Amino acid sequence: MTNSRVFLVGAGPGDPELLTLKAKRVLESADIVLYDYLVHPNCLLFCNDSAECICVGKAKGKHSQTQDEIHSIIETHAARGKKIVRLKGGDPLIFGRGGEEMAFLKSKGIDYEVIPGISAGCAVPAYAGIPLTHRTLSRSVAFVTATTLNGTSIDKLELPEADTLVFFMAVSALKEITTLLKKTSRFNQETPAALIHRGTSSKQKVVC
Amino acid sequence: MTNSRVFLVGAGPGDPELLTLKAKRVLESADIVLYDYLVHPNCLLFCNDSAECICVGKAKGKHSQTQDEIHSIIETHAARGKKIVRLKGGDPLIFGRGGEEMAFLKSKGIDYEVIPGISAGCAVPAYAGIPLTHRTLSRSVAFVTATTLNGTSIDKLELPEADTLVFFMAVSALKEITTLLKKTSRFNQETPAALIHRGTSSKQKVVC
Numbered sequence: 001m002t003n004s005r006v007f008l009v010g011a012g013p014g015d016p017e018l019l020t021l022k023a024k025r026v027l028e029s030a031d032i033v034l035y036d037y038l039v040h041p042n043c044l045l046f047c048n049d050s051a052e053c054i055c056v057g058k059a060k061g062k063h064s065q066t067q068d069e070i071h072s073i074i075e076t077h078a079a080r081g082k083k084i085v086r087l088k089g090g091d092p093l094i095f096g097r098g099g100e101e102m103a104f105l106k107s108k109g110i111d112y113e114v115i116p117g118i119s120a121g122c123a124v125p126a127y128a129g130i131p132l133t134h135r136t137l138s139r140s141v142a143f144v145t146a147t148t149l150n151g152t153s154i155d156k157l158e159l160p161e162a163d164t165l166v167f168f169m170a171v172s173a174l175k176e177i178t179t180l181l182k183k184t185s186r187f188n189q190e191t192p193a194a195l196i197h198r199g200t201s202s203k204q205k206v207v208c
Numbered sequence: 209m210t211n212s213r214v215f216l217v218g219a220g221p222g223d224p225e226l227l228t229l230k231a232k233r234v235l236e237s238a239d240i241v242l243y244d245y246l247v248h249p250n251c252l253l254f255c256n257d258s259a260e261c262i263c264v265g266k267a268k269g270k271h272s273q274t275q276d277e278i279h280s281i282i283e284t285h286a287a288r289g290k291k292i293v294r295l296k297g298g299d300p301l302i303f304g305r306g307g308e309e310m311a312f313l314k315s316k317g318i319d320y321e322v323i324p325g326i327s328a329g330c331a332v333p334a335y336a337g338i339p340l341t342h343r344t345l346s347r348s349v350a351f352v353t354a355t356t357l358n359g360t361s362i363d364k365l366e367l368p369e370a371d372t373l374v375f376f377m378a379v380s381a382l383k384e385i386t387t388l389l390k391k392t393s394r395f396n397q398e399t400p401a402a403l404i405h406r407g408t409s410s411k412q413k414v415v416c
Binding site: 012016017018020021022025093094095097098099100116117118122127130131133135140141142143157159160162 | 220223224225226227228232233299300301302303305306308310322324325326327330331333335337339340343347348349350352353366367368369370371
């Protein structure tokens with residue numbers, strides 16, 4: 001029994017000030033921080049000088065650790081009694097593979113805690129001035145990923161019939177998504193839509 | 209032209225440590241804070257001593273300001289050049305009526321900014337150990353409100369056909385929601401479900 005503990009932490013969608021107080025607190029005392037490429041580098045400024053920060057990738061076209069490699073790094077450091085922060089963009093349990101890491105930690109009997117982060121699905125529209133729900137207009141919102149584990153084509157996707165839809169990682173499948181949306185009775189040419197690039201960052205671009 | 213500015217801020221779902229760094233920063237320098245009953249009182253500890261904190265209600269069975277009264281308070285203080293924080297539980301733009309407040313501020317030419325908060329829809333399942341999406345199992349999640357502006361019966365609700373569904377404010381409509389879910393081909397008696405009360409707080413209760 002070690003006193004190690006793994007924290008699966010959401011860093012929020014881009015703006016480093018959207019980090020939570022709790023995430024800041026665990027970063028300050030972490031021994032090891034495994035972070036994704038999408039995490040804003042300023043989030044790492046909260047780590048103490050002796051912390052080891054390891055980028056585990058997840059950027060298109062750049063070398064990334066596989067999920068198994070990430071598990072293996074966590075397991076090794078946990079066995080040494082280290083306090084480990086697994087820092088992910090957005091929220092760790094929305095399209096963040098946090099569920100897989102939870103399942104791994106559980107299977108190894110490693111103590112862990114999840115610290116939610118602000119999902120891009122909420123914050124990116126907010127920074128673009130778009131409410132996701134609105135009385136009289138929308139009483140449901142769905143987050144959908146346009147990419148899949150095994151590369152299944154997007155046109156096989158069943159669209160959730162929610163009043164508002166937010167697509168993650170959608171740029172490369174824009175044409176297919178538009179075709180899909182036009183097929184449903186709920187959306188048409190008049191339905192307001194926005195495309196947001198690098199949301200909440202200084203490079204944010206919005207096309208409505 | 210005054211230098212007033214209104215911040216529509218999400219306080220997160222309960223645990224006051226889920227406040228963002230940005231929310232803390234604007235609270236520290238606010239002149240007026242209008243907060244909902246659901247906001248954890250510790251969030252107000254960040255306000256400076258001279259700030260005026262006003263509870264605008266939104267608790268069942270207690271007196272609440274109407275939406276028009278809230279708008280009117282904001283307008284009055286904005287005209288005096290005050291820095292106003294409108295602090296809401298969860299995220300201001302997910303079932304938080306933030307869209308209505310944005311529309312009001314826009315119509316009055318009052319400068320405002322939205323600071324997203326962690327939605328209960330994300331954090332409450334996380335604290336209960338439930339990932340909302342999972343590769344191979346769920347590639348979409350929908351947030352749905354079980355209450356409506358005009359009291360429309362829940363059984364008139366069209367359920368979003370998402371892989372994971374999260375109902376907000378659902379306790380009083382549990383029976384109707386269960387009946388609705390059973391009618392869809394996507395869910396059956398074997399579908400995992402959880403009921404979470406006071407999520408992320410010290411009084412959290414989970415029934416799976």
